[in-house]
Structures are given as structure tokens and as C-alpha cells.
Amino acid sequence: MDVLPPAAFVAASASAPRRPPSVVGAVQRAPLQPDLLHPALWLGHQLGRQADAAVPSGFAALDQQLPGGGWPRRALTELLLPHPGIGEIRLLGACLVATQRAGRLVMLFDPPADLSAWALARLGLDVEQLLLISTRSRLIAGSDTLWALEQALKSGHVGAVLAWLPPRLRTERLRRLQLAAQAHDGPAFVFREVAAAQRPTAAPLRLGLRAAGADRLAVRVLKRRGPPLEGPVHLELPTVLSAAAGQRAQEAIADSATAGARQEEPALRTASFVNLA
């Protein structure tokens, strides 16, 4: 042992996390891996990781773009929709079914319309085991929604939470929910209007959803723990239409695209006419 150089001896006698003496010289060449140090650290071009295993979304293309490879647990996921009914439930279907299979409860807060039990059952959900909380009928709209949602998130006994939040929610309200979600061992989805994209959010994941044809959904990743994503992710949802009807839908989209291009000129002329008047 007396042939070891002094520097190596110092390194070997130091505490355990220090590198062994043989790689002391290789530190400069080896790539820095901050994500090995702590799950909250990552490089700008990498995807962040989750401390807990994420819940797979059932869409491989989407999982690739989500930090941790799926919907995060113990955090809010913000979904921005132009209006309900563009395939948002079908997007979350696989995750909700997996939650129910694990024997945990799925709670829905203030759904924007009546739910069809038969359509949910078709997705594979156990309809009887969904709990719906409606709070809209109270005097001050939204106060009870946030309270009930916070209670559910804080309790930590709910498997998955879907909440339709009142519009123009203040950022600190959402931050409060995000803090409560840290006790919630499961995915928590909040649905908000598209205009909310202009304001900052406390949720670590924010997706913008847009219909991209029949049974297709374009998902834009607006915020994530990782590098920004340029284009949207196109997903094929569980189909509603038959094969022939799907074909007709694509033709209709193509028609309307050309029709839209043709109609553009008259629309401009009308506008200029109004201005002159």
C-alpha cells in the first residue's frame, strides 16, 4: 500500500461519496450527470425525472415526451381545452382504468355536462365506482370547488382526481392546489380554458389539447420538466367512428381545408367594406 501516491491516499481515506482514485483524472472527460445526484436536477436538453414512478398514459408517443414516461403522481397536470368534448376523457381513459384496477377511487369534480355511463363503460371504466362531486350550486362559485379539491388531494386516499376548474383562476389558488397534490399518490388532472396558457402556472406539467380530426388529438406540451417541445404530438384516440365513417371524416377535413382557402378572399372583402362604411 505504500506505493500509492499521496493524492490517491487522501481520496481513498475521505468519505464514501468521493470518487475512487482511479477515476480522479477522468472527471473532465466523463459527461456530467446531475440527474444521478437528485431527481429534481436535470440538464436543459434532458427530460426531468419523477421521484415516483409515473402512470403510463397508454400512448407511447405521449409517454416519450412526458418526464418520467407518463402522467406524474403527486403533482397537478394542467390540461387546456377550447371546449369539453374533444377527446379528453379518451386521452385519460387508460390511466383511469389502471387506477381502478389497482382498487383505488377516481373522483370527478364539477364535470361540465352529464356523463354517459355507457360511454364510460365502453372505455373500460367501472362506472359505479366513479365519485362525482358537484359544487356549482353554491353562492360563491368556485370557492367550494377548490375547497373540496384540496380536501381530496390532501387526504391522499384518492386514486385519481379530475377537476374542471372555474375560469380565470388566480395563480396562487392553483399553487395551493399544487401543494396539496404533493400528498396525493396518483395523477391529478385539472381542466382549464385555453386562455390560461397566457398566465404562469404552478403545475409542473401543462398540456394544450386540440382536436386534429375525427378520433385524433393534437397535444402540445406547453410546460414540462425538460426542454420545450416545438410541434404537437398527434395521438390516435380509441375510435368512435367505423372505418368507413373515418374515411369520410378525413375527406370532409380535406374539403373544408380547401373550402376555407377559397372563402378567405370574400371574407376579407366584407371586412374592408365594413371599415369603409
Add this chain to the structure above:
Amino acid sequence: MLWVALHLPLLSLESFVATLVAGAAARPLALMDVHGIVSANVAAHALGIAPGLKRATALALAPQLTLGQADAARDARSLAAVVHAALAFTPSVTTQPARAVSASRPASPDTVLLEVQASLRHFGGPERRLDGLLQQLHRAIAPLGHVVHVASAPTPLGAALLARMPRARSSLPHERHCPDLPTLRATLDAAPVWLLGPGREHWEALQGMGLRTLGDLLRLPRSGVARRFGADLLGELDRARGERPDPREPIALPATFETRLELFARADTTEQVLHGAALLLARMVAWLTAQHAHVRRFTLVMQHEPRWRKDDRTPTETALVLALTEPSRDPVHLQVLLRERLAQLQLPAPSIELRLQVDDLARRAPLNEELFPTAGSEREGLLRLVERLQARLGPAQVQRLVQRHDHRPERGSELVAATAVLPGGRVAAAAVTQAATNSAANTKAALQAPVRPIWLLAEHQPLHARAHQLWLDGRALHLLSGPERIETGWWDAALAERDYFIAQTTDGALVWVYRTRLPQPETLGCEWFLQGRFG
């Protein structure tokens, strides 16, 4: 035999403090009887208020003094709660009267005695340790808010005397324990002579004779002592020393529970009502623990003060009934529920008295306590959550969805109020019991059923049809599949004769529209409607 004595030196003062608003205990308080001040708290002592002062003297010394009337019935209710808490540990519980102040007025009890020899194994672990039991006893009594002096001895009266012995500031331990008779006798011999009840009357005579401790008294000839001070004095001493039998009648736990609290000042706000109700809840929990039961329904009655004389419009009382989904005796949970319900309630007048009664009980085996979360604890937590939501939002607002076999889409699903959560986080409703079991069959049936949209609009939105083209919010709709005819319900009021189509908006979202088969008079010639969106 091993007796534990719980002496409550400040019982009457503490039962008075409970009727005041929160935070009043720090102010100078004193209790008054016909003759004058009988007890005062620390803040009042600092101002020179001492028992025995006349009312006018006390008020001259401290004008800000809050004077309350001593009330034996109020003290008895407070002590009954301590007895109930003690009954959870042993069936043989009794009370010991305080020292009689005078012969005319019997003293109210201020000491609770428990015989715990048989309970040591259960509460004290395999080594039958007394301190294990005492620790749990303290925890059970703590919510009632009393200062307790504890002692243990082989005889009931000996334990009571030990608990009442004055304590020097720091030299003596907090609790006195004499595990066997010789230690007890040695301790009692050194105790001051006025500890014995009847000896109090002869306090000056004994003092004049130079008798200070009980040991001095014992050394005198018994016949002479009995002749001069009465046989009771020696008899009591003998019972305390274990030389004469001392049979006690155990207190039986009442089968029903009702307690009340008369407030010192009118309670105007929910917080004030809740402050008083918290003590009543603690008393109820003590009784429930002794009953080995959980409460399913209880009532809090708030008695109101009429605003003026012959006020007929203000009701005399408001009753708040709390029914629990799952029986419970967790004071924190019960208090949260009560707070939510009280926050919703609008009281017609200030309350002057609170009354709590248990209406319905549930007896069941105690739950296992677990360190790590399990399915059972998750279910418990879910129940709490649902109950809390129901308490604030109303029971009808927590719902679940049920599949119905009806072709009309608006009748194919129904919302029913969720009543309970079954094991494994499953939800149960009152209306449907068998549906939960065949939900798997329902899923299979749904796969074969025709496609339905997830969102159903409560009010069908009329669509404009212009130039053979349907328009929704100014955008053209393209019909993609259909028609699917639904024609049913002729036997009830909601006859539906519709042809359904799946249509696509220009942005690609799918909607579900229908055309009424026959023109409807009430729809003003409009025959296309939007009913659903494919979520």
C-alpha cells in the same frame, strides 16, 4: 387490590371556565357561594383574591374580576365525564366526596377512584406496569381539560388521601404511589392530620393538642380519641390504612347519554358555539369509549335566549342532527363535521345553553391500529373525506353514476347520491345494491352497445340548418355516420322519436346530433338538435 385516585383540585373552577369564551381562563376568575368567594384562579390569587373573602371585598380588590356562581350540578356533570373516561379502563369506578366544609352542606365529590388490578395486564403490557395504564388514562382525560392529581394505593381511601396530600413546589414527585400496605401506612403516618374528612372540624382542637400528623393521632389511646372526636375519625383512618374493610359501590355506566353546558355569556358566533361544543364532544367520546361503541347519529341542541319578553317568533331552541355515514368516535373528525354543519346553519338568536345527546349507537369490534397505510386505513380515510364533503356541500352533491337499461341516452345513466365507501375504496349507493356486482357484465354489454358520446348536454341545443348544411356556433357540421333511430318511451311522458348522426365540426371534434322524426310543436319548426360531445 390496587386503587388509583384521580383528584381534581380545581374541579368547580374548571367547570366554570368551560362555560366561558375561549381565552378567558387567563383572566382573573373566582367562584362565589352564598357566603363569599370559594375558589379563585391563579390570576385572581395574584390580585389578592382568596377563598373566604366577601363579594364586595373581592370586587374592591379586583374590579375586573369575573365572578361565577358555584354550581354543584355543573361540577357533577364535569365529574361524570371523568368517571366515564375512567370506566373505559375498569368496571369498578367510584367517587370520593371532598372534605365537608360544614356539616349542614354535604360535600360534592371531587375524586374518582378506579380499581385497576385486573386491568393492568391489558393496559400495562405483559409486565403489568402501572405507568403504562396511567399514561393512557391521562390521554383519555386530557380533552376534558382538568388538572388531575394522581395517586395509587392498596386501599381506596388511602389512594384518595394520597392524591389530596399537598405538594411542595418541586421536592415531591408529581404522583404518589404506594404499591403495598406498609409503604402506605408509613406515608399516611407522615401526612398532616387535617387530611381526614371529619378531622377538619376539629382542626383547631387537634392543633391545640399538638397533633400535626396522622401518626401523632394514632399514638393516642383510641378510646379517648373516639370519645372526644367521634368514632368516625378513627374509623376513616383505619379504612385508609387497610385495617378495616372498605366496600365500595361501583358506578354503573348510564345506557343513554345526554350532557349540557350552560354558557356564562351568550354565544353569538359559530366559533363560540363550537368552543362549548368541543367540550361536550369530548364528554361524549369519553362515554362512547366506555361503552365500546361508536356514534352513528347525535344531536346538538342550542337553546336560545328570547330577544325580549314574550318573544314568540324566536324559537326556543335549534337542533342540529349529525348523522354519520360510518360510526365514529374520533373527536377531531366529529369536530370537523360539526364545524362544517354549524358554518351552514343560520341561528335565529344567540345561544345560552348547549345540549348534546347521542341518538344512535353502533357497537363493533375495535379496529386494529396500523403503522403503515393499508387498504383498511385508506378506506377509513376515504370515508372521512366523503363525510367531510357531504357535511359542507350537502349529501346530494356527492354522487355516483349508475347505468340504466334505456335506449334514450338521457335516461341511460342516472346520478344517485353516494352513501358509503365499501372495502377497497369501492363506493356504494342506497338505491342500487345489485348493480355493483354485475358491473363487469355491464362493461361487456357496453362494448356491444352502439357508440354513445361521453358528454351529454342537459338541454339539447337547437341547430340551424341552412342550404342543406347544419351549422354549430357558426361552423359547418359534416354528418359522418348514421342514422341510428331511437324510438321509445311512448309509455311515459318523454316520448323520443329521433334519428341520430355522428357529425364532425370543422376543427375535427365529434358531436352527436339528432333530427326529430316528426315535427315537434314546442320546438318552433327546428328539427335538428345537438345532444352530445365525444369527450
